[in-house]
Amino acid sequence: MGRKPCCSKEGLNRGPWSAQEDKILINYIQIHGQGKWRDLPHKAGLKRCGKSCRLRWLNYLRPDIKRGDISAEEEQLIIRLHKLLGNRWALIAGRLPGRTDNEIKNYWNTNLSKKLEGDDKSTSMQLHKSKKKINGCSIKSSKKSSSEEINKPAEPHRVFRTKAVRCTKVVIPGLLDFNQTVDNVGAENVVSQSSSALIQEDNNSATSDHDGLLMDLDISELLLWDALNSSSGSLQANDYHQINENGDHRDRNVANGDHLHHHGLECSDFALEAMFEDLLMDERTTRLGDHPFQHNDMMDLKSLELYFLNSEDD
DNA sequence: AAGTCGACCAACCGCCCGGGG
DNA sequence: GCCCCGGGCGGTTGGTCGACT
Numbered sequence: 001m002g003r004k005p006c007c008s009k010e011g012l013n014r015g016p017w018s019a020q021e022d023k024i025l026i027n028y029i030q031i032h033g034q035g036k037w038r039d040l041p042h043k044a045g046l047k048r049c050g051k052s053c054r055l056r057w058l059n060y061l062r063p064d065i066k067r068g069d070i071s072a073e074e075e076q077l078i079i080r081l082h083k084l085l086g087n088r089w090a091l092i093a094g095r096l097p098g099r100t101d102n103e104i105k106n107y108w109n110t111n112l113s114k115k116l117e118g119d120d121k122s123t124s125m126q127l128h129k130s131k132k133k134i135n136g137c138s139i140k141s142s143k144k145s146s147s148e149e150i151n152k153p154a155e156p157h158r159v160f161r162t163k164a165v166r167c168t169k170v171v172i173p174g175l176l177d178f179n180q181t182v183d184n185v186g187a188e189n190v191v192s193q194s195s196s197a198l199i200q201e202d203n204n205s206a207t208s209d210h211d212g213l214l215m216d217l218d219i220s221e222l223l224l225w226d227a228l229n230s231s232s233g234s235l236q237a238n239d240y241h242q243i244n245e246n247g248d249h250r251d252r253n254v255a256n257g258d259h260l261h262h263h264g265l266e267c268s269d270f271a272l273e274a275m276f277e278d279l280l281m282d283e284r285t286t287r288l289g290d291h292p293f294q295h296n297d298m299m300d301l302k303s304l305e306l307y308f309l310n311s312e313d314d
Numbered sequence: 315a316a317g318t319c320g321a322c323c324a325a326c327c328g329c330c331c332g333g334g335g
Numbered sequence: 336g337c338c339c340c341g342g343g344c345g346g347t348t349g350g351t352c353g354a355c356t
Contacts, residue, residue, distance in 0.1 A: 016350085038342090051326085101343095102345095103323085
């Protein structure tokens with residue numbers, strides 16, 4: 001009955017990885033590359049489930065993993081992205097170079113959720129006094145986080161999807177031509193710059209007056225966040241490819257343009273995410289006035305909002 | 315010093331999706 | 336169209352360790 005397990009658990013090691021196992025896995029991947037996770041343990045001589053190997057590599061052994069505390073900037077970014085995306089840890093992680101979804105998820109669950117919950121509760125008559133230490137006072141991570149820096153207004157989060165259900169199809173009317181050449185764009189720069197921009201835009205971003213969709217942090221803000229930072233330096237297409245590879249998903253869904261069709265654009269989550277960057281690419285590479293964005297580096301926020309509102313209506 | 319509690323986080327689990335046959 | 340497989344994702348668990356009493 002039930003689902004067939006991904007592998008036989010018999011005779012397999014479980015729990016924490018030993019240094020020896022790590023070494024074996026690293027050596028194997030360095031030689032053979034990633035993929036074929038199910039076969040990997042057998043071929044590499046590891047007594048581990050393939051999924052376990054994959055997780056170990058992605059969350060711990062990858063060379064581009066950034067170790068250390070989450071910075072205040074990263075924390076702000078996580079909060080805002082979570083507001084926008086909900087528990088889409090992989091997407092959020094995609095915006096934080098070197099951070100893994102697991103790490104962000106853990107960080108959120110142990111620090112930020114309580115922090116924000118505390119904020120909410122503190123402004124809602126503090127009904128739960130029985131729950132001591134709820135407001136981050138004794139949270140261990142206070143040593144590394146910056147709760148004082150979170151001066152968020154206590155308000156319910158508005159996310160597009162709070163439930164972790166994959167959105168595989170999003171139809172966006174053919175306002176944008178995603179078939180345009182993708183060049184001179186470095187997503188890595190986009191990511192890093194975008195991140196800081198998002199933070200900087202925190203307080204002065206023009207939030208929409210429209211109900212619902214664009215309240216608080218919204219798609220247009222995310223777009224703006226990217227767009228505002230699209231003017232720096234010339235960037236290479238292979239940079240984009242590189243970050244796609246590092247970002248696991250976007251190369252498949254976006255760089256190939258699989259999901260992007262003009263006049264009725266279909267896109268996956270990954271494509272949706274990368275769409276923001278593609279919008280940026282569009283703006284940068286074409287510099288045409290045919291779409292709602294001004295060809296200046298400073299884009300018209302209202303245009304962006306209207307664009308998405310129209311999309312929503314459609 | 316010893317016991318208890320709670321936070322942290324690596325690892326696991328189960329579900330879902332896309333691709334291929 | 337259906338089924339299987341590989342891979343990805345989010346939720347949850349459990350071991351470890353530090354803080355507190």
